[in-house]
Amino acid sequence: MEEQYNMNIKDLKNDEKAVFSLRSLYKSYGYMRYKMKKFEEYDLYAGNKDFLVSDNVITFTDRDGKLMALKPDVTLSIIKNCKDEPHYLKKVYYNENVYRVSKGTNSFKELMQIGLECMGNVDEYTVFEVLMLAAKSLETISPDYVLDISHLGIISDIITYLDISSAAGKKVLRLLGEKNYHEISELLLAEGVSAEKTALLKALTTTYGEPSDVLPKLNSLMPHGKLSKSAVQLTNIVNLLDKNGFGDKIRIDFSVINNMNYYNGIVFNGFINGISESVLSGGQYDNLMKKMRKKSRAIGFAVYLDSLERLGGESGYDVDVFVLYNKKTESEKIINAVSELTQAGLNVTAGVAVPSKIKYKKLYEITEKGVVTVENNA
């Protein structure tokens, strides 16, 4: 039975494997599974369109005339449905399909998402735990990963200090996300910002890397040279992660900009070597909670499983063994041959002729004398 189980794991696709391991990871840290309905009232999304990755939502009219939507996002539903208890901590994880427009094809896609949310009394330990679980989630998928961490408090302090129009502030944020210092400096020059303040932005754009490189430089990013509350929080959290063995996987990078209308505090993105986009994204979103009239604070992240498909090599074969037989072959012989091979852990297909498009490692044939190897491509 044990053997059978291992064999099945081997045949799982990357995203399925990840779902299995991540669920048990989150469960072991006391997160409860949050199961939800497929549909949600459209109003929930209409009011928070900027929070969604894309603002296109599949809608339909329910039988009572209400406009409903297929969930494009899970976090909003969890916030809406969770009781607001600011003095306790509620920890949930989810594993749901969401429906979004994919950028390349401009058509709707069903995407599998797994993630977790902490709501209520979010303290330093909670932030650490969530970041640690983000790092462990990435590690589960591949040991070659990087977790980019930023603190929006630090960035918003600097933007405030620049004293520029809110339109220009938004532009600076976008350019910071692109690491585009050449255009930031042009913009600040046009806005009449002093050279000293512009230098601060340059430091913010070009300072990134491992904690041991960045943390000692943090005070050079502060408007008045003294570590702000946000900077202290970032330092503490990163040091905790470092002490627990994640130091070499962490990068402090202020180009991680999630929407400031919703997020505040620590924000992060996860990358896996071999996948061209981020596979994990999250942060602290007290602002969104306030917007939805909740007193609790909250932090969470989501793992995008669809991109894992691209990870790892392909075997290049449809089956390990194709077993040929002819019309006269007794069924019992076929059954024996196939079961012997499957028990050896191989994928087997048997037939009287090989379909034109099938790729096999080995071709066997059941003859009068027994099973013989006809072809070996392995």
Add this chain to the structure above:
Amino acid sequence: MKTMLNVALPKGRLGEKVYAMFEQAGFECPEIKDGGRKLIFENPEKKVRYFWVKPSDVSIYVERGAADIGVAGKDILLEYSPDVYELLDLGIGKCHMAVAAKNGFRDNPQKTLRVATKFSAIAADYYSKIGRDIDIIHLNGSIELAPILGLSDVIVDIVETGKTLKENNLSVIEKIVPISARLIANKASFKFKGKQIEKITEYLSKITK
């Protein structure tokens, strides 16, 4: 062991200038000059691999990670807004995105303005910012023909010297944004090949200054 850095260069005159900059920065690849039908050129010693792609495709190769870095015009970056880092303004291929019309054109604000362009997103963004109602006519080339034949009132296009416009009795009526070649990088590649990308960026920035 460092891995190869994949670099997408834009085909054409600009691309040759760009390669010359990479060469000057110390990332040469002699076989690229041999011509022939090869598509990919490598210098294993410098850990770089170059390939030529259509200029408007560079951002796609980089965004999807087939290339770690690449050089694309700001026009393409504005039009397609790929999710990439924009690390450097290379200061070459300088021109403007501009609105042009027949000489003596009068903009009648009571009518919807017909705009012919290859850059639909840039045109739509520009006119929505100034609150002008427009009708976009997307063309793939010979944009200058449109106002001459009455297909459109104005065009939104790249203007380098303005020579083509002049020869066809057209002139620039508004400059939208300056354009030049930018060094872009895939976000994930930046995490895993950061040191190599930073080195190239640093050397290139010394040349552009």
